Amino acid sequence: MPMSDAPVLEVDDIQATVLRPRPSSYRGEYVVVRIDDAAQGREMLRRIIPHVAPADDWWVPTLSGWLGIAFTYAGLKALGIPQASLDSFPEEFREGMAARASVLNDVGDNAPANWEYPFGTTDIHVALAIYSKDDKGLEMVLEQARQSHHDLPHISVVYRLKFSELPEGRNPFGFKDGLHNPHIEGNGAHAHPGYGASIKAGEFIMGYPDESGETATSPQPEVLRHNGTFLAFRKFHANVAAFRKYLREQAQSPEEEELIAAKMVGRWRSGAPLVLAPERDDPELGADAERNNNFSYEDDMKGLKCPFSAHIRRVNPRDALKKEVVAVNLHRILRRGTNYGSPLPEGILEDDGVERGGVFLLIGAHLRQQFEFVQSQWVTDGNFINHAAEQDPIIGNNEGDGIFTVPDTPIRRRLHCLPRFVAVRGGEYCFMPGLRALKWLAGMNTDAPMAQYV
Numbered sequence: 001m002p003m004s005d006a007p008v009l010e011v012d013d014i015q016a017t018v019l020r021p022r023p024s025s026y027r028g029e030y031v032v033v034r035i036d037d038a039a040q041g042r043e044m045l046r047r048i049i050p051h052v053a054p055a056d057d058w059w060v061p062t063l064s065g066w067l068g069i070a071f072t073y074a075g076l077k078a079l080g081i082p083q084a085s086l087d088s089f090p091e092e093f094r095e096g097m098a099a100r101a102s103v104l105n106d107v108g109d110n111a112p113a114n115w116e117y118p119f120g121t122t123d124i125h126v127a128l129a130i131y132s133k134d135d136k137g138l139e140m141v142l143e144q145a146r147q148s149h150h151d152l153p154h155i156s157v158v159y160r161l162k163f164s165e166l167p168e169g170r171n172p173f174g175f176k177d178g179l180h181n182p183h184i185e186g187n188g189a190h191a192h193p194g195y196g197a198s199i200k201a202g203e204f205i206m207g208y209p210d211e212s213g214e215t216a217t218s219p220q221p222e223v224l225r226h227n228g229t230f231l232a233f234r235k236f237h238a239n240v241a242a243f244r245k246y247l248r249e250q251a252q253s254p255e256e257e258e259l260i261a262a263k264m265v266g267r268w269r270s271g272a273p274l275v276l277a278p279e280r281d282d283p284e285l286g287a288d289a290e291r292n293n294n295f296s297y298e299d300d301m302k303g304l305k306c307p308f309s310a311h312i313r314r315v316n317p318r319d320a321l322k323k324e325v326v327a328v329n330l331h332r333i334l335r336r337g338t339n340y341g342s343p344l345p346e347g348i349l350e351d352d353g354v355e356r357g358g359v360f361l362l363i364g365a366h367l368r369q370q371f372e373f374v375q376s377q378w379v380t381d382g383n384f385i386n387h388a389a390e391q392d393p394i395i396g397n398n399e400g401d402g403i404f405t406v407p408d409t410p411i412r413r414r415l416h417c418l419p420r421f422v423a424v425r426g427g428e429y430c431f432m433p434g435l436r437a438l439k440w441l442a443g444m445n446t447d448a449p450m451a452q453y454v
Contacts, residue, residue: 006186007208009201011055013227013434017068017129017336018205018363019055019187021178027138027164028065028131028338030359031145032118035125037154038080044126044155045079045442047148051141054435055187065132065141069438070231070430072096075125079441081224088220089431092367093230097427103372105380105397110424118158119235119426127233127430129361131163161235163338163359172238172339172356173261173394173421176271176286180293180316182332193294196318199329205229206365211329216365219431224441227434231363232371234427236395238357240344243421248349250415260415263406264393266310273312278305303407308385311394314378321384331373334363357422367429395422 011019022028035041053066071079073094077086092100098112098120106112112120128145132138149155171177183191184205185198202210207226209215219225243261251257258281262268268277270286275295277285286292297313297320300306306313313320317328341356364370380397382390391397393404393415402418433441 007201009186009188009205009208010227011188013436014055014205015068015432015434016053016055016057016066017361018229018334018432019184019189022131022336023133024169025165026131026133027135028129029138029142030161030163031128031130031157032124032159033126033128033149034123034156034158035075035078035154036156038078040152040154041079042442044149044152045438048145049435049438049442051144052435052438064137065130067141067145068129068432070127070432072124072428072430074122076431078125081441085220085224088218090218090367092372093429093431097232097429100372104375106424108397108399109420110397115424115426119428123158124428161340161359163340166339166343170269171337171358172240172341172343173243175265175267175269178337179271181334192289193291199332202365203329203332204334204364210365224433224437226437228437229363229365229432230367231361231430231432232367232427233430234360234362235425236357236422237355237425239351239419239421239423240356241349241351242419245349246419263307263310264404266306266312274306274310275300304409307406309382309387309390309393309405311392314392315374317378331370333370333374336361336363357425393418
């Protein structure tokens with residue numbers, strides 16, 4: 001489809017969280033709400049809808065902050081939407097993330113039985129993502145959220161988590177983060193070089209054709225799904241001390257520690273990709289948004305620059321799979337990552353007991369072929385790169401028996417006994433409606449026949 005034929009996205013009806021990155025810097029809070037009375041739940045929605053940020057208002061300078069809202073299957077049920085509508089949602093969403101643990105390799109210490117409350121329970125109904133450029137703006141939006149339910153006794157807050165951007169936009173392991181997301185056709189945002197061809201909007205937002213030329217027909221009714229999407233919420237604890245200690249044990253020098261770390265991630269800590277800077281870090285390259293994603297694996301099909309099992313090559317193989325480039329586009333995910341907790345001070349190799357890590361909102365219209373496929377196949381199963389049971393070295397569920405292969409000449413190097421560097425603290429599947437759908441949820445007559453809503 002030529003760009004002139006690309007659909008114009010209804011950015012006034014799509015929640016900003018889906019299409020727009022957060023400002024830099026930012027601070028925010030996730031708030032999870034339980035609904036014990038459907039009428040009060042709908043009243044809360046009516047009050048909060050005016051504060052939900054659409055994508056077209058993202059850059060309005062007078063905004064004090066932004067609020068996004070999403071619902072679990074249990075939350076939609078608690079709102080009292082018709083059973084026929086509930087049944088029209090995909091199976092994985094209806095089951096919830098905890099029930100999909102075997103698919104997602106959430107086993108052992110990462111099993112739902114070990115998750116923080118309320119994750120893995122039916123007490124998660126509504127998830128709010130609230131963020132601003134500063135503390136004052138954040139408190140203003142938080143107060144707006146509080147006012148939406150302050151006199152509704154059957155609405156309760158069951159979870160809160162503060163988050164913020166770490167210095168220089170790094171993640172807890174010290175790597176510059178959030179450098180690449182797929183470019184959505186028709187979204188109006190600038191596509192930096194290296195983003196590849198725009199991906200059809202229907203892969204991420206319902207109501208538009210996807211890569212297969214299909215437009216979603218569920219969930220029902222159409223007003224509910226149009227301009228909506230799904231997201232996988234995942235909270236991780238980062239075992240930063242374990243990561244540093246493992247690098248120290250495997251390397252003969254500080255320089256080699258950095259090289260091994262870069263090989264595991266596929267980028268240097270600055271964000272410079274190994275494919276473009278295979279020997280040493282290049283901070284200027286890492287900071288240049290016009291260059292730091294402008295690469296392919298066409299000239300590195302032996303993995304001598306960026307190992308096949310490096311994190312960024314596993315979760316986005318780009319053209320490394322050659323004939324399967326189109327198939328790769330079917331499994332792309334929009335990633336909105338945030339961090340919580342303070343960084344572990346430099347040089348510390350022992351855990352200090354502080355909770356720190358990341359929360360990821362992994363957004364797509366097809367939970368099973370996007371998030372679940374990437375997690376179960378590319379992150380967990382090494383067969384697609386001929387590495388058998390080798391998992392992602394950074395986010396894989398390694399339990400002290402992990403392997404990481406570094407291609408080299410004349411002999412490859414294989415690192416053994418990788419521990420688990422990230423521990424799953426909880427997660428859930430959510431549905432993020434468009435703004436018109438929010439109004440439908442807030443004002444519907446559940447006693448009317450379902451045909452009225454189709």
